[in-house]
Amino acid sequence: MILARHADSLLWAGRYLERADTIARCVSVETNAVMHRQATEARLASRRLVQALGLQDEFVAAQVGTGPYAVMDFLVSDDSHPGSVVSAVQAVRENLRIVRDRIPVELWEEANSLHILMQSAKSVGAAAREQTGGEVSRMSVITARRGCRSLSGVMTESMSRDEGYAFMEAGRLLERSILTVELLKSGLGTGSDVFDGNRLLAFTHSLQAARRELGHSPQWHAVAKFLLQHEQMPRSVLWCLGRVELRLEDLAAAAGAVATPRRRAGALRAHLEYGELDELLGQPEAELAYLGSALAELAADVHTSTVARSSLAEVHAQFVRPGDGRGRPQ
Amino acid sequence: MAELRRSDANQLAYDEAFDRDGNVRPLYAAIVERFSNFDAAELRRREGIIEEEFRRQGITFTVYGDSQGTERTWPMDLFPRLIAATEWQEIERGLAQRVTALNRFLADIYTGEGAAMADGVVPAWLVQSSDGFERNAFGVSVPHDAHCVIAGIDLVRDAEGQYRVLEDNLRNPSGISYVIENRAAMTRAFPRVWEDHTVEPVSQYGRMLRTALESVAPTGAGDKPLIVILTPGIYNSAYFEHAFLAREMGVELVEGPDLVVDEHVVYLRTIEGLVPVDVIYRRIDDTFLDPVSFRPDSTLGVPGLLGAMRAGTVTVCNAVGNGVADDKAIHPYVTDLIRYYLGEEPILPNVETYVMWEPDQREAAFERLDELVIKPVGESGGYGIVIGRNATDEELANARAEIEADPRNWVVQEVVELSTLASMCDDVLEPRHLDLRPFVITGERTQVFPGGLTRVAMRKGSLIVNSSQGGGSKDTWVLAPQGSQT
Numbered sequence: 054m055i056l057a058r059h060a061d062s063l064l065w066a067g068r069y070l071e072r073a074d075t076i077a078r079c080v081s082v083e084t085n086a087v088m089h090r091q092a093t094e095a096r097l098a099s100r101r102l103v104q105a106l107g108l109q110d111e112f113v114a115a116q117v118g119t120g121p122y123a124v125m126d127f128l129v130s131d132d133s134h135p136g137s138v139v140s141a142v143q144a145v146r147e148n149l150r151i152v153r154d155r156i157p158v159e160l161w162e163e164a165n166s167l168h169i170l171m172q173s174a175k176s177v178g179a180a181a182r183e184q185t186g187g188e189v190s191r192m193s194v195i196t197a198r199r200g201c202r203s204l205s206g207v208m209t210e211s212m213s214r215d216e217g218y219a220f221m222e223a224g225r226l227l228e229r230s231i232l233t234v235e236l237l238k239s240g241l242g243t244g245s246d247v248f249d250g251n252r253l254l255a256f257t258h259s260l261q262a263a264r265r266e267l268g269h270s271p272q273w274h275a276v277a278k279f280l281l282q283h284e285q286m287p288r289s290v291l292w293c294l295g296r297v298e299l300r301l302e303d304l305a306a307a308a309g310a311v312a313t314p315r316r317r318a319g320a321l322r323a324h325l326e327y328g329e330l331d332e333l334l335g336q337p338e339a340e341l342a343y344l345g346s347a348l349a350e351l352a353a354d355v356h357t358s359t360v361a362r363s364s365l366a367e368v369h370a371q372f373v374r375p376g377d378g379r380g381r382p383q
Numbered sequence: 384m385a386e387l388r389r390s391d392a393n394q395l396a397y398d399e400a401f402d403r404d405g406n407v408r409p410l411y412a413a414i415v416e417r418f419s420n421f422d423a424a425e426l427r428r429r430e431g432i433i434e435e436e437f438r439r440q441g442i443t444f445t446v447y448g449d450s451q452g453t454e455r456t457w458p459m460d461l462f463p464r465l466i467a468a469t470e471w472q473e474i475e476r477g478l479a480q481r482v483t484a485l486n487r488f489l490a491d492i493y494t495g496e497g498a499a500m501a502d503g504v505v506p507a508w509l510v511q512s513s514d515g516f517e518r519n520a521f522g523v524s525v526p527h528d529a530h531c532v533i534a535g536i537d538l539v540r541d542a543e544g545q546y547r548v549l550e551d552n553l554r555n556p557s558g559i560s561y562v563i564e565n566r567a568a569m570t571r572a573f574p575r576v577w578e579d580h581t582v583e584p585v586s587q588y589g590r591m592l593r594t595a596l597e598s599v600a601p602t603g604a605g606d607k608p609l610i611v612i613l614t615p616g617i618y619n620s621a622y623f624e625h626a627f628l629a630r631e632m633g634v635e636l637v638e639g640p641d642l643v644v645d646e647h648v649v650y651l652r653t654i655e656g657l658v659p660v661d662v663i664y665r666r667i668d669d670t671f672l673d674p675v676s677f678r679p680d681s682t683l684g685v686p687g688l689l690g691a692m693r694a695g696t697v698t699v700c701n702a703v704g705n706g707v708a709d710d711k712a713i714h715p716y717v718t719d720l721i722r723y724y725l726g727e728e729p730i731l732p733n734v735e736t737y738v739m740w741e742p743d744q745r746e747a748a749f750e751r752l753d754e755l756v757i758k759p760v761g762e763s764g765g766y767g768i769v770i771g772r773n774a775t776d777e778e779l780a781n782a783r784a785e786i787e788a789d790p791r792n793w794v795v796q797e798v799v800e801l802s803t804l805a806s807m808c809d810d811v812l813e814p815r816h817l818d819l820r821p822f823v824i825t826g827e828r829t830q831v832f833p834g835g836l837t838r839v840a841m842r843k844g845s846l847i848v849n850s851s852q853g854g855g856s857k858d859t860w861v862l863a864p865q866g867s868q869t
Contacts (some may be wrong), residue, residue, distance in 0.1 A: 056641050057652045150441070154629035154636045158440075216654060308654040333821045383704055 055216040055308075059152045063217045064356060065166075066148035067224025073141035074201035075232050075256075080128050082255045084187070097168040097246040099124035104246075105239035106232070108136040113263070118179075122187030128188040130175050130182060139171045144187060145204070157211040160204065167200030170280045186266045216307060219300040220355075226300075227352045233257055233280050233290055234345045241337055242272045250276040259288045274334060281344070282330055290344070294322040301355070303347075314354035321347050386810040387419060387805055390814040395629050396800035397544040398814055399464065410467050410862075413579035415805075418462060423810035426461055429572040433459055436441065436571060442564050444622045457564050458855040460806045461572070464817065464837045465580075468864040474538070474546055476833040477731030480721060482534045483824040485553060485708050487635065487724040488654065489530035493520045493704060504723045505716045509740075512791060513713065514761055515554075515706015517669060519676050523693050523703065526599045527827055530702040533663075533836075534823040535559075535591070540802035547734045547799065549818065551714065553705040555666055559822050560624040561856050563588060563631075565739065569858040580861040583833035588822075589631025594665075595826030596632075599698045600661045608661035610634040613642070615667050615683045639667075644687030647694035662698045664686075669703050711760040711794050714737065735797040739790035748795045749783060756796045757782045772798070801846055806839050806855070816840045817857065818848050834859040 083102055086095070096119075103112045103124065111134035117127045129138045146168040153161045174182075174193040191281040205225075212218045236256050240248045250271040254260040257280055259329035274298050301315040321344075333340045389405045390398040400411040407415050421429075436455060436801060437443070443454035491499050492510060535556025537549045566585050570577070593610065597745035600608035614625035616638050629636035635651065642660065643650050650657035665672065671681040673688040682818070691697045707713065715736040718729040737744040737755075748755060757769040769782045786793045803814035821835030837857040838848035848854040 054635075054651075054653050054655065054658060056635060056637060057654050058638070058641055059635075060654050147617075150626075154626045158630075162440055166439050169438060304654070308656075310654070329481070 055155075055220075059155065060149040060216065060220045061356065062151040063156075063220040065225040066145050066152075067221035067226075068140045068228040068352075069144040069148065069227040070201060070204055070221075071228035072136075072232070073138050073145060073197055074205075075229070076128055076136070076141065077138050077194050077201065078258060079106070079195040079236075079256045080125055080190075081198065084191060084194070085124055086175060086252070089212070095121065096124065096200055098248070100248040101239055101248065103128065105236050106136060107235060108134065111136055118183065120183045122183055122190065125187055126179060126190050129193050130171075131176055131179070138193065139175050142168050142171045142197060142200070152217065155217060157207060159211060160207045163200065163203045163207055163315050167197065167204070182193065207325055214303070216304055219303045223263075223297050223300045223355055226297050226346065227355065229288065230290045231345070231348045231352065233288065233293075234341055237280060238276055238338075238345075240276065241341075247329065253280070257288045262286060273337075276363045277334055277337065278330055282325055290348075291322065291325045294318055294325065297351075298322060310358045311355070313358050316353055317347075317351045317354055321351065350371050386423075386811040387415065388811055388813045390803055394814070395542055395802070395817065396814075397540050397542055397802040399540075399611050399802055399804040399817075414463065414465065415575065416804075417491055417573075417576055417579065418812065421837045426807060427810070430461055433461075433568045433572050436568060437564070441579035441623065442560075442563075443623055445618055445622065455776070457561060458841070459561075459568055459838055460815075460841075460855045460857045461569075462805045462807060462812060463569065463576075463858045463860050464804055464819075466834065466859065466861045471583075471833070471861045473730065475728070478536055478559060478821055478823050478831045479548075479829045480727060480730055481536065481548065481717065481726065482531065482825060483829050484721040485534070485551060485717065485723045485831075486528055488529050488720050489553075489702070489705060489708050490524075490528040490605070491724075492516075492707060493530070493702075494522060494524045494528075498725055499720060502723070504719050505713065509712060509791070510707060513710045515669075515704065515708070515710050515853060517704030518687055518725050520702065520704030524695075525698060525702050526601070527825070529595070529599050529700075529709075529825045531705055532595055532599060532700040532825050534657070534821045534825070538731070538819045538821065538824060539799050541734075542800045544802065545732070546819075547732050548714075549719070549734050549799070550570060550711070551709040551717065552820075553709040554701055555668065556820065556822065557621045557624055557666075558838075558856075559832070560627040562822075562832075562834060562836050562859065563629075565856060565858040580860065582697050583861040583863055585832070588832060589628070589633070591658070591824055591830065591832065592628070593632040593634070595824045595830075596662050596700060598826035599700060601695055601698055603696065609651070609658065610662040611637045611642075611660055611666065612684075613637055613639065613640075613663050613665040613667060619666075621666065628664075634664075639681075639683045641683050642685045642688070644685060644691050647687070647691045647696055649685065649697045651687060651690045660697055662700065669706065672699070672703065711758060712791065715794065734799050737795045739786050739793045739795065745786070745790065752779050752783065753794070754798065756798055757786070758794050758796060760794060761793055770798070776854055801840075802849075804857070806841065806857070808841065808843070813843070816842070816846050816848070819859065833861040 079102055083099060103109060112127060115131060115133055116125055117123045131137050132139045134140065136164045146164045158319060171193060174189050177189055193355055194224050202213060208221065220371055223371060240253045251260060253276050254263045259280065263271065263279050280288065281290045286292055298315065298318045301311045301318060304311045307313060389401050390777050400408055400415060402408055437456040443456050446453045446455055454715060463791055488499060499505050500510060525596050531553040533556060535552040535558065538546045538547055539549045563585050573847045596610050597608055612625055612629050613633055614636055616624060626636055637651065641652050643652060651660050670677045671683045673684050673686060674681045675686050676689040690698050714733065718733055721727060721729045737748045739745045753771040755771045759767040769778060801816040801818060803816050805812040806815040816838055817839040819835050822832040824830050824832060838844060838860045839857055840848045841854050841855050
């Protein structure tokens with residue numbers, strides 16, 4: 054049994070954990086590249102990353118400075134917007150705090166420790182961080198990546214495979230799929246700021262594995278197929294959807310309400326598994342736009358169909374009311 | 384080695400570790416010996432370990448009035464408080480006796496005949512005029528008459544070392560989580576101090592409380608009742624404790640909106656739909672519990688909860704209306720209530736308290752107001768208290784006028800010189816004042832949890848031990864009886 058509110062917190066804890074991990078990884082890949090490039094070029098690429106992560110509005114609002122490390126700082130240590138690593142870690146921590154009584158103590162303590170470390174870097178202040186040549190934010194990235202790895206380790210090794218786990222893992226994998234599709238978009242086009250295949254693979258933690266299959270200079274099309282359709286890579290959208298389906302199946306026994314997202318996940322998985330991807334990727338923008346919106350709807354479905362019911366009438370309509378056979382005064 | 388200062392020879396208060404001649408009391412001989420092997424830097428280092436651990440684990444309380452929602456750790460002093468086995472047995476008996484009588488009193492008021500009032504043990508008007516007296520609780524019976532499942536009784540030691548009851552907390556006493564976490568921290572920071580003592584364990588609280596809560600479930604609940612803890616949420620100062628208790632008991636931690644009442648049954652909103660709830664250990668005050676019956680603006684509570692309680696489908700712990708029995712104005716009558724209900728002499732005396740609506744007591748108090756403590760009954764947390772010996776003539780005259788204007792609202796107490804114990808202050812161990820809050824659990828029977836929360840005033844001479852006012856806490860050891868194995 055799990056409270057609807059707790060299910061919601063775990064779903065979001067999973068999503069933010071994946072987000073913190075992905076942003077930290079992208080920033081770390083980008084920072085290495087920045088060091089070897091001209092300032093303007095580097096800045097353009099960083100802006101492209103900001104866009105891929107869906108943070109352009111926040112970027113404009115935050116009035117990010119022009120220093121070479123300002124964009125990195127915006128993505129890592131700026132808590133004025135919810136898309137930075139520090140904000141994502143805080144969201145993980147706040148969501149786990151709500152369920153701290155039901156998750157393994159170590160999971161909470163890892164999240165809390167990571168939050169404390171990230172906050173101490175944040176409290177240095179943007180100007181001071183810039184003066185260190187991005188050193189503080191670079192260290193934060195390392196801390197965050199290590200922290201996220203511990204969190205997923207504890208999650209995998211000590212969480213009971215109950216409903217709470219199902220929601221947290223579904224959240225992670227949905228967020229991962231959404232970000233993969235968005236990152237793939239940033240490899241389309243012809244500008245100097247378009248990410249090449251290797252960069253996309255590095256962003257998604259797939260470079261090493263892909264090199265064995267695709268060689269050293271894979272084209273976008275091959276990378277897209279790899280990241281969307283690979284059956285063994287835990288980073289591919291197909292793999293993620295397969296797992297989401299399994300988790301929704303776990304939940305189905307308890308919650309009939311997951312039937313809708315389950316169907317949606319199945320349909321989307323089948324689209325990737327049996328669809329003619331070569332043909333579909335003939336119009337890559339349209340295909341990615343379709344996948345992006347379908348994944349967003351699926352994520353919203355998992356949330357609303359299980360946890361967002363608040364009025365008693367809705368609850369009654371959906372469920373047989375239990376407790377009648379317990380010999381209580383009614 | 385760190386300097387361990389004895390209490391002044393002319394200190395009025397009882398010192399727990401040293402007698403009046405400055406000799407170590409036998410109870411503390413081994414621990415004083417241990418601590419004299421550490422220098423100040425070493426003690427500071429270990430203090431750092433504990434602070435860091437508390438922060439990492441999120442053992443914190445939220446500071447109110449701080450928009451940042453700042454979470455702070457509550458300092459634990461390194462030097463433990465010890466209670467000898469024989470001394471504890473006496474306290475234990477006294478507390479069980481007291482809480483048993485208080486539960487009888489609550490049952491008498493709300494579901495009984497009002498016998499104590501009819502027989503003149505406590506004036507009926509005093510009971511009915513109490514802020515904690517709750518008409519909504521009339522006729523709501525609780526299994527085993529356990530109106531107060533969890534009580535925290537504040538004890539102090541007077542100048543002779545006698546334990547006395549300062550206050551009863553029968554509504555939402557907090558602090559138990561610190562008792563358990565302090566022990567864990569002490570174990571990490573001083574792994575070897577346990578070699579000299581056999582100390583009663585404190586890890587069984589979750590099991591003990593759960594058993595008690597199961598025992599008060601409504602009769603229709605079956606043998607595996609569903610228990611929840613109702614918290615105001617993560618911004619409440621005691622949220623850590625609520626989560627801690629849910630984890631220790633293995634029950635759900637819920638907020639008001641997670642519960643819904645339909646046809647006098649309380650349900651939990653889960654992803655599977657509605658699941659009926661049997662026992663609610665609530666950590667929110669009476670007035671926020673049910674917007675239908677109390678404050679309509681409360682968003683923390685559950686509409687219709689009182690109706691469900693009255694229908695007997697759910698047990699709410701502690702029961703509604705307990706505030707009448709821990710009213711400061713009722714406190715002076717508790718010893719008589721023990722005699723009345725149990726036919727026994729009270730084992731633990733009260734702090735001597737005078738009621739201002741009795742003309743004799745009032746006149747006697749007015750004679751020597753400058754030696755006494757004047758307390759408003761409606762306040763808590765030390766607000767509005769006038770300490771006679773520190774007050775100006777004008778303040779005393781004002782207090783006197785206020786008492787005459789509304790005698791129901793005041794009590795006057797003898798000053799208690801809270802006992803002292805060595806505590807870490809600026810690199811030396813110095814005596815500081817402390818109190819003790821043991822926890823008493825009532826289900827089928829009344830049990831006292833070993834030890835309790837020792838709070839210590841970290842400022843020299845201060846008698847204020849509250850966490851909000853710079854107080855700390857100490858690990859509290861009840862020593863096992865000699866020859867026993869724990």
